[in-house]
Amino acid sequence: MDPQDISSLINSLKISNEESSQVVILGDDLRERSEANLRMCLGCKVIASKAINRELFRVQIPKILQLKHKVEIELIGPNIFVLEFKSMADRKRILTGGPWDLFKSPLVFTEIEEGTRVTDLKFDSIPMWIQIHNVPLACFNKGCAELLGKQVGSVLEVDENADGCCWGRYLRVRVSVRLDKPLKRLIRLQMQANLEPITMLISYERLVSHCFRCGLIGHLVKFCVQEGSMADEDKENLPYGPWLRAGSMNSKISSLNRPPEKGNLRPETAHPMETIQLLDPVTDS
Numbered sequence: 001m002d003p004q005d006i007s008s009l010i011n012s013l014k015i016s017n018e019e020s021s022q023v024v025i026l027g028d029d030l031r032e033r034s035e036a037n038l039r040m041c042l043g044c045k046v047i048a049s050k051a052i053n054r055e056l057f058r059v060q061i062p063k064i065l066q067l068k069h070k071v072e073i074e075l076i077g078p079n080i081f082v083l084e085f086k087s088m089a090d091r092k093r094i095l096t097g098g099p100w101d102l103f104k105s106p107l108v109f110t111e112i113e114e115g116t117r118v119t120d121l122k123f124d125s126i127p128m129w130i131q132i133h134n135v136p137l138a139c140f141n142k143g144c145a146e147l148l149g150k151q152v153g154s155v156l157e158v159d160e161n162a163d164g165c166c167w168g169r170y171l172r173v174r175v176s177v178r179l180d181k182p183l184k185r186l187i188r189l190q191m192q193a194n195l196e197p198i199t200m201l202i203s204y205e206r207l208v209s210h211c212f213r214c215g216l217i218g219h220l221v222k223f224c225v226q227e228g229s230m231a232d233e234d235k236e237n238l239p240y241g242p243w244l245r246a247g248s249m250n251s252k253i254s255s256l257n258r259p260p261e262k263g264n265l266r267p268e269t270a271h272p273m274e275t276i277q278l279l280d281p282v283t284d285s
Contacts, residue, residue: 128206
């Protein structure tokens with residue numbers, strides 16, 4: 001039975017007084033051992049429209065994650081697995097690395113806390129390194145990188161040197177990207193109230209399957225279920241494209257596929273053209 005069906009059935013049950021009074025208490029020793037086991041585990045969900053074969057997953061995951069030690073894998077829900085690691089270093093590397101994918105289907109990992117059930121597990125975001133291009137030189141520092149990174153998702157890390165500077169061809173920030181929202185394509189920054197906003201492009205490192213039509217991670221445009229039909233002439237003018245996928249940290253910006261012309265960004269079908277201010281408005285004294 002599906003975990004959601006089980007949860008719904010439990011909620012619909014009328015528990016008798018006798019059943020309500022019979023509560024099992026988990027002893028301290030058993031709870032501590034259970035918590036120790038959970039600290040070596042991660043929940044994992046494959047974002048895919050079709051069911052993933054359990055044996056295929058068990059065979060491929062150690063190779064994909066390049067694990068140095070053994071891992072126990074078990075299916076616990078629809079495309080949801082629990083991984084029990086034998087090495088804390090392997091577990092930590094999975095959480096701090098990535099994003100990971102199984103044949104271009106994103107893998108979302110989450111830690112499991114005490115008392116968590118399968119239906120409580122959250123697979124709504126994925127950590128990713130983003131590159132922010134066309135950044136004013138005054139903003140190549142940790143503070144500005146965090147401000148700009150927050151426009152995409154919760155900031156996890158900034159690529160900086162020991163002095164808090166982030167010099168390079170672009171800012172590089174690791175953020176938690178929501179899977180239920182379209183990928184953010186650009187950031188509009190206003191340095192001062194009397195200056196024109198600057199438009200900065202965003203690209204995503206190791207970006208896997210994403211829809212050029214709705215901007216969501218996890219499916220291609222041919223599988224998009226967004227409402228409305230798409231005429232053939234619109235297929236060449238989609239709001240998202242392969243240019244959102246960044247090269248490696250050492251690759252040149254010219255290696256990116258050319259982004260659409262400014263007139264084709266079509267903000268009305270994607271993100272609103274929000275502008276953030278870096279400084280307070282200038283006022284007359």
